Amino acid sequence: MLLLRRFEEKVGQLYGMQKIRGFCHLYIGQEAIAAGCMTATAPDDKFITAYRDHALAIAKGVTPKSCMAELYGKATGCSKGKGGSMHFFGVEHGFFGGHGIVGAQIGTGAGLALAERYRGTQNVVLCFFGDGAARQGMLHETFNMAMLWDLPVVFICENNKYAMGTSVARTSKTLEIYKMADAYEMPADTVDGMSPEDVHNAVTRAVNRAREKGGPTLLEIVTYRYKGHSMSDPQKYRTKEELEEYKTKDPIEHVLKVLKNDHALTDEDAEAIIARVKSQVDECVQFASLPPVMISASSGAIITAGRVPICSDSRSYCTSFSKNSFLVVPLCMQMIFCSRLLLSKCASSRNPDSSKFIFCKSEVVK
Numbered sequence: 001m002l003l004l005r006r007f008e009e010k011v012g013q014l015y016g017m018q019k020i021r022g023f024c025h026l027y028i029g030q031e032a033i034a035a036g037c038m039t040a041t042a043p044d045d046k047f048i049t050a051y052r053d054h055a056l057a058i059a060k061g062v063t064p065k066s067c068m069a070e071l072y073g074k075a076t077g078c079s080k081g082k083g084g085s086m087h088f089f090g091v092e093h094g095f096f097g098g099h100g101i102v103g104a105q106i107g108t109g110a111g112l113a114l115a116e117r118y119r120g121t122q123n124v125v126l127c128f129f130g131d132g133a134a135r136q137g138m139l140h141e142t143f144n145m146a147m148l149w150d151l152p153v154v155f156i157c158e159n160n161k162y163a164m165g166t167s168v169a170r171t172s173k174t175l176e177i178y179k180m181a182d183a184y185e186m187p188a189d190t191v192d193g194m195s196p197e198d199v200h201n202a203v204t205r206a207v208n209r210a211r212e213k214g215g216p217t218l219l220e221i222v223t224y225r226y227k228g229h230s231m232s233d234p235q236k237y238r239t240k241e242e243l244e245e246y247k248t249k250d251p252i253e254h255v256l257k258v259l260k261n262d263h264a265l266t267d268e269d270a271e272a273i274i275a276r277v278k279s280q281v282d283e284c285v286q287f288a289s290l291p292p293v294m295i296s297a298s299s300g301a302i303i304t305a306g307r308v309p310i311c312s313d314s315r316s317y318c319t320s321f322s323k324n325s326f327l328v329v330p331l332c333m334q335m336i337f338c339s340r341l342l343l344s345k346c347a348s349s350r351n352p353d354s355s356k357f358i359f360c361k362s363e364v365v366k
């Protein structure tokens, strides 16, 4: 949890320094969910989530260095620098994104569970979505089919109280989201998302049920994000008092107390952990700041280059190899590149000539 927190605090700083650009949604405050889900699942289980994906990717085993490099738009990033903050991927670690369309991953998550069932594995899919996504039609269609086919999936609604600036109360008569499972006779529970232990226990129960062919579960994990919806959120929809109230339940502080009181953690031990995490995050920044690299389109190998084309973020521009030429790539083209990344998982299927265009936020190295 401390690594997730410090990683994202650093991301916030780097964003302010314009080292990281584009859309960026922080998970700070919600770390107990990532921690409890990680400890309650096995490496072969799968995670899929929305755009608030940094912490869940790291919890699933995607390396923090490759995550930071992704934020910098580097080819060494977990999505080869083509996805950015919202589209982290690590299929080899069981992390299936990183999705920007609210609620879309609910159907895709059930599809992943269907694949596991089809292949006859014991693996379970954890499918994360927000309270806002719970209002999407996709949820209802998916719940129906997932129950009908007893799919091995745990639906996790991270209820952080707001969808952008809109509170749950302004969008639904049903304030307790877990009750939406009743219509499909799906087992459901509500969980304190500020307690990693509670998250662990509830997810363990749901995962066991899914492994034993008991079908899906809906868990509404009640949490809070300390930061705005994204980096450009004036947060006028909530009070400072509300925020401060949740900070008193901070999961990291809570675990620190438990470790000190019940597990003989000393102040020196705690300092050592904090120092280790700090240097780990510093190493991530150093790694992401390395000169840009490019990937060979024919072999997939990473080749360092004196100067590579750049793309400052998913909404802006991309430069070509030549020093002064400046190629504007529209968003639709970038989306095609991103979908190709998802389909092929790497750039190796591309025409060698297309290696001229690599999405990279770093500065041009002379």
Ligand SMILES: Cc1ncc(C[n+]2csc(CCOP(=O)(O)OP(=O)(O)O)c2C)c(N)n1
Pocket (backbone or CB within 6 Å): 052, 100, 101, 102, 103, 129, 130, 131, 132, 133, 134, 160, 162, 163, 164, 229
């Ligand atoms: C289909 C669709 N509609 C609208 C948006 C714009 N949008 C982006 S994030 C968001 C709020 C989603 O809130 P929630 O599901 O609670 O997730 P949280 O941001 O709180 O993690 C909206 C409406 C979108 N990306 N996709």
Ligand SMILES: [Mg+2]
Pocket (backbone or CB within 6 Å): 130, 131, 132, 158, 159, 160, 161, 162, 163, 164
């Ligand atoms: Mg929300």
